[in-house]
Amino acid sequence: MPDAAPEATAGPDLLGDAELLRRLYRQMVLIRRFEERVHALRQSGALQGSAHLYVGQESVAVGVCARLRWNDYVASTHRGHGHAIAKGVDVARMMAELFGRETGTNHGKGGSMHIADAAVGMLGATGVVGAGVPMALGAALSARTRGTDQVAVAFFGDGAMGQGLVYECLNMSRIWKLPLVFVCENNGYAESTPVEYALGTKHLAGRAEAFGVPAATVDGQDVFAVYGEMGRAVARARGGGGPSFLECQTYRYYGHFIGDDPRRYRTAEEEAYYRARDCIERFERAVVGRGALAEAELRAIDEEVGRTIEAAVRFAEESRPPAPSALTTDVYAR
Amino acid sequence: MARELLFSRAENEALRQEMERDPTVILMGEDVAGGAGRADQGFIDAWGGPMGATKGLIQRFGPERVIDTPICEMGFIGAAVGAAVTGLRPVAELMFVNFVGVCLDPIMNEGAFLRYMLGGQVSVPLVIKTAIGATGRAPERGGGSAAQHSGSMYSIFAHVPGLKCVAPSDPYTAKGLLIAAIRDDDPVVYCSHRQLAGTKGEVPEAPYTVPIGKARTLRPGRDVTLVGIARMTGVCLEAADRLAGKGVEAEVVDLLSLSPLDEETLVESVRRTGHLVVVDEDTPRCSVARDVAAVIADRAVDHLDGPVKTVTAPHAPVPYSGVLEAAYVPTPEAVVAAALATLRD
Ligand SMILES: Cc1ncc(C[n+]2csc(CCOP(=O)(O)OP(=O)(O)O)c2C)c(N)n1
Ligand SMILES: [Mg+2]
Numbered sequence A: 001m002p003d004a005a006p007e008a009t010a011g012p013d014l015l016g017d018a019e020l021l022r023r024l025y026r027q028m029v030l031i032r033r034f035e036e037r038v039h040a041l042r043q044s045g046a047l048q049g050s051a052h053l054y055v056g057q058e059s060v061a062v063g064v065c066a067r068l069r070w071n072d073y074v075a076s077t078h079r080g081h082g083h084a085i086a087k088g089v090d091v092a093r094m095m096a097e098l099f100g101r102e103t104g105t106n107h108g109k110g111g112s113m114h115i116a117d118a119a120v121g122m123l124g125a126t127g128v129v130g131a132g133v134p135m136a137l138g139a140a141l142s143a144r145t146r147g148t149d150q151v152a153v154a155f156f157g158d159g160a161m162g163q164g165l166v167y168e169c170l171n172m173s174r175i176w177k178l179p180l181v182f183v184c185e186n187n188g189y190a191e192s193t194p195v196e197y198a199l200g201t202k203h204l205a206g207r208a209e210a211f212g213v214p215a216a217t218v219d220g221q222d223v224f225a226v227y228g229e230m231g232r233a234v235a236r237a238r239g240g241g242g243p244s245f246l247e248c249q250t251y252r253y254y255g256h257f258i259g260d261d262p263r264r265y266r267t268a269e270e271e272a273y274y275r276a277r278d279c280i281e282r283f284e285r286a287v288v289g290r291g292a293l294a295e296a297e298l299r300a301i302d303e304e305v306g307r308t309i310e311a312a313v314r315f316a317e318e319s320r321p322p323a324p325s326a327l328t329t330d331v332y333a334r
Numbered sequence B: 001m002a003r004e005l006l007f008s009r010a011e012n013e014a015l016r017q018e019m020e021r022d023p024t025v026i027l028m029g030e031d032v033a034g035g036a037g038r039a040d041q042g043f044i045d046a047w048g049g050p051m052g053a054t055k056g057l058i059q060r061f062g063p064e065r066v067i068d069t070p071i072c073e074m075g076f077i078g079a080a081v082g083a084a085v086t087g088l089r090p091v092a093e094l095m096f097v098n099f100v101g102v103c104l105d106p107i108m109n110e111g112a113f114l115r116y117m118l119g120g121q122v123s124v125p126l127v128i129k130t131a132i133g134a135t136g137r138a139p140e141r142g143g144g145s146a147a148q149h150s151g152s153m154y155s156i157f158a159h160v161p162g163l164k165c166v167a168p169s170d171p172y173t174a175k176g177l178l179i180a181a182i183r184d185d186d187p188v189v190y191c192s193h194r195q196l197a198g199t200k201g202e203v204p205e206a207p208y209t210v211p212i213g214k215a216r217t218l219r220p221g222r223d224v225t226l227v228g229i230a231r232m233t234g235v236c237l238e239a240a241d242r243l244a245g246k247g248v249e250a251e252v253v254d255l256l257s258l259s260p261l262d263e264e265t266l267v268e269s270v271r272r273t274g275h276l277v278v279v280d281e282d283t284p285r286c287s288v289a290r291d292v293a294a295v296i297a298d299r300a301v302d303h304l305d306g307p308v309k310t311v312t313a314p315h316a317p318v319p320y321s322g323v324l325e326a327a328y329v330p331t332p333e334a335v336v337a338a339a340l341a342t343l344r345d
Helices: A018-043 A058-065 A081-087 A091-098 A132-146 A164-175 A205-210 A223-238 A268-275 A279-289 A295-318 A324-328 B007-021 B057-061 B073-084 B097-102 B104-112 B154-158 B171-183 B231-245 B263-273 B288-299 B322-328 B332-344
Strands: A073-076 A122-125 A152-157 A180-186 A215-219 A244-249 B004-006 B025-029 B066-068 B089-096 B127-132 B164-166 B188-193 B200-202 B216-219 B224-228 B250-254 B257-259 B276-280 B309-312
Touching (some): A018 A091, A018 A223, A058 A223, A058 A279, A073 A081, A081 A091, A132 A152, A132 A164, A132 A180, A164 A180, A164 A205, A205 A215, A205 A244, B004 B007, B007 B025, B007 B200, B057 B066, B073 B097, B089 B097, B097 B127, B127 B171, B154 B257, B171 B200, B224 B231, B231 B250, B231 B276, B250 B263, B309 B332
Parallel strands (some): A073 A122, A073 A152, A180 A244, B025 B066, B089 B127, B276 B309
Antiparallel strands (some): B004 B200, B216 B250
C-alpha cells in the first residue's frame, strides 16, 4: 500500500467550472454532516431506529447524481441516505422520516432504509439486498417504452453481487439495450464478510463485461473519477447505447449499522489507508491547491450546511408523529 | 437454583449440543460466524449470527461445518435442501423472515414437496432458523425496522404441506424446539422472535426436546382460553394476570407448533372454558390465528358460549415510526378487552 494519497483527478475543464465544484463539495459535505448528526443523535439516545451510515462513500453518490437530471431515476439500498441527498431529497424531510414523523418523506412509515421521493426520481430504498436493481431496470424499461430519454441508476453494494437477480438484470439490460447504469459500491464488506471471501475476487467489473455490458472500475473516493466515468455511462444510456456498469471502489468509515464495531473484522491500518484517501479532503486539496475555489468559499459552504442540518433536526423534532389512523392507510391505492 | 440462560444462548447451546452429538449437522448463513476468511489476521467469529445466537460455534466446529455464505438465500437454502437429501442435517439461517421473499422456491417447491413428489424416496431433514417480529422500540423519537425487517409471516409456512413450523416463547422452549427441529426428518421453519432474544429463563443443561406438534398449557383457568404465539404468549400471561384482578380465570395455551397444529389441546381447553381469544402478531388474513378459530368452529362450536375473538396485527405491513409500531402489535390491554367482550356476549 502506498502511503501518500493520490490527488483527486480533476482535469482543467472541471477546475474551470466553479459552479459545479461548489455543488459537488456542498453535497458531499451535506451528506457527511447529515450522517454524523444521525450518528450523534443515535449515540445520545435521542433517536432510535435501524440506520446504516454512508460516511466515506459520499463521492460515489455525488459523482453519479451530478450527471443526472431531476427526473432520472435512482433505486437505492439500505445504505441510502447519501443517494437520496445527492438526488435532491430535502434533508429536513429525511430527518423527520428518521424521527418517525408525519412530515417525513414517507410520513414515518419507512424510516432510514426506505427513504423515497418520487418528485425527484428517488424511487426509494429497499432493505432487501439486491432488490433495487430490478426496480431500476423496470424504470429504464418504462422510460424507453414511454418514449422519454430518462435514465435509471441502480445503486447496490458488493454484497448484492452474491444475489442471482443482479445477473438476471445484467442480462436483461443488455438484450434490451436499456438506459440503465449499474453502480456497484464496492466498500469491501457485506456486514462483516470481506468481499474477497464472498465473491472470490476484489474486482467486479469483469462480471458485467461477461454479459456484454460495458464496465469500468473507478476510484470511488475520487469524485472527479466517478463523475467522469458516469458522464460516459449516462451519454451511452441517453443516446440509445444501452447499459453500463460502474464498480466504484470505496469504504465505509463506520460499522455496518450504528452499533456494529468494525474492528472485529478489519484492521486499524486498513481504516487509516482509506481515511487518508478521504473524498472530501482530496477534493479540497485538488481544488484549493490549484486555485479553482478559495478556501474561504468552502468554509462558507461548511457553515451553511451546518445551519441546514440543525434546521433539519429542529424541523424533525417539532413535527408531530403520525396519527394512529395512519396505521392502515396506503395499504392499497383505494 | 435452576440455571438461567438468555434465549439466544439457549439457541446457541442447542446448536452446539446437536453439532457435538451428530457430525452431519451443519450451519450455514450470512455472517453466522463473520469476518470469513480472515482467521490468519486474527479475525474469527466477528459477528456470530443475528442476535449472536451462533457465536462460538466456528471455533468449536470449524468453517467446514459453520459456513458463512455470500448473500444468496435462494442459492444457499437450495443447497441446504440438496445437502439434506444426501445425508446432512443443515441448519440454514434466514436472517429475517421477510427475506423468504427471495427463497420461497427452495423452501416450498423443493424442500417441502420433494418427499411427496418422489413417492417417499427421500427425507429433507432441514431447519430454517429465522427471526420474526417487531422491534418493540416505541420511542417518541424514531422507530423500528419497518416493513421488510419486522414481519412475522409464519402463516406462509403453515400453509405449505410438507413443512413444519415452530415458534418458541421462552428460552426453555427455544432450546427444546430447536433440538427437536434438528432431529426431525422433515423441513422445519424455526421462528425466533427478535424481542425474546434478550429474555432470560430456566434452561436445563442436558439436551432435551420439546415435541413438535404439541401446544403447552402454561396457566390453567376455567373462564376463557387465551392462545399465544411466540412473544404473544407473554402478552397473554400478562393479560391473564390483569383478568384475574377482574375475577376472570384465564387459561393460557402457548401454541409453540404452528404446523402441525395441536388441535386436541385447543379443543379440550375450549370445551372447558367455552371462550377463546387467539393472539397473533402476524397479519390476520389466512393466518394461524384464524386457522385456530376455524378448528374450534369446526370441532367445538357446541361448547362455545361466546364469539371467538382474534387479536392480531392489522392487515398492513409493519410501520417504522415507533408510535405506529406500538399501535401495530397486540397489547395486553387489547387481549383483556377481547376476553371481556367474548365473556359479555
Ligand atoms: C436478501 C437479504 N439478505 C440479507 C440481508 C441482511 N443484510 C443487510 S445489509 C447486508 C450486507 C449488504 O452488503 P453490501 O451489498 O455490500 O452493502 P453495504 O452494506 O456494504 O453498503 C446484509 C447481508 C438483507 N437485507 N437482504
Ligand atoms: Mg459492501
